[in-house]
Amino acid sequence: MIYLLLSDFMASVDAKTLVPEIAALIIAVFAYFSTRKNQSELARHQAAIKKFERLEVSRSEGYEEIWKLTDSLNLFGPTTEPNTEDLSTRLKDWYFKHGLFLGKDSKKRYFLVQEILNYATLKSAIFRRPAANELYGSSERPIKVLRELRSELLGAKTNSGEVSKLNSYVDIWKEKPNQKDAEKNWVLLQFVLSKFRSGLIKDLGFDDEEAENEE
Numbered sequence: 008m009i010y011l012l013l014s015d016f017m018a019s020v021d022a023k024t025l026v027p028e029i030a031a032l033i034i035a036v037f038a039y040f041s042t043r044k045n046q047s048e049l050a051r052h053q054a055a056i057k058k059f060e061r062l063e064v065s066r067s068e069g070y071e072e073i074w075k076l077t078d079s080l081n082l083f084g085p086t087t088e089p090n091t092e093d094l095s096t097r098l099k100d101w102y103f104k105h106g107l108f109l110g111k112d113s114k115k116r117y118f119l120v121q122e123i124l125n126y127a128t129l130k131s132a133i134f135r136r137p138a139a140n141e142l143y144g145s146s147e148r149p150i151k152v153l154r155e156l157r158s159e160l161l162g163a164k165t166n167s168g169e170v171s172k173l174n175s176y177v178d179i180w181k182e183k184p185n186q187k188d189a190e191k192n193w194v195l196l197q198f199v200l201s202k203f204r205s206g207l208i209k210d211l212g213f214d215d216e217e218a219e220n221e222e
Contacts, residue, residue, distance in 0.1 A: 069105035095124040113206035135189035160191045168202030
């Protein structure tokens with residue numbers, strides 16, 4: 008406020024009409040507040056840069072950690088089947104560390120993954136990766152085979168990772184439970200989790216095409 012009043016005053020008077028000492032004092036005060044204003048703006052700018060850097064570092068580290076946590080649910084990952092209770096706990100620990108920096112849709116997909124894991128634990132659901140011969144033995148690319156399985160088992164006619172569509176697949180799965188259908192359970196969890204990872208890629212600033220290549 009003082010800075011603005013001084014600015015208006017200095018603009019409205021002729022410095023020649025002022026007593027030299029008063030003019031010097033006003034100029035000094037004006038310079039002081041001008042410097043403070045610039046320093047304040049600089050501090051805010053530096054704080055914004057540091058916040059952005061922390062955001063990028065956390066998102067990058069979080070993405071790397073997610074791959075390690077969920078390797079058994081990757082198309083080309085190991086055949087070890089996931090322990091839903093253990094995976095839920097480890098993802099919860101991951102979220103406490105990195106969740107603050109997730110985008111809005113990524114947070115929704117994270118909680119959807121947790122919903123599947125906890126429901127599966129409650130219902131003692133089992134998960135089994137589709138047979139290697141089915142995924143890799145045909146002339147089709149494995150990604151295309153997996154997407155065809157999503158369509159067949161989940162009704163996922165597109166590869167969309169929209170949260171509303173993922174919610175609908177999970178709702179149907181829970182309304183008509185067949186928790187012994189281990190292959191379907193795996194395909195659902197893998198689908199939602201892959202779209203969660205795709206969301207993390209978008210949060211890092213990569214484009215939609217790069218994100219959709221993540222399976």
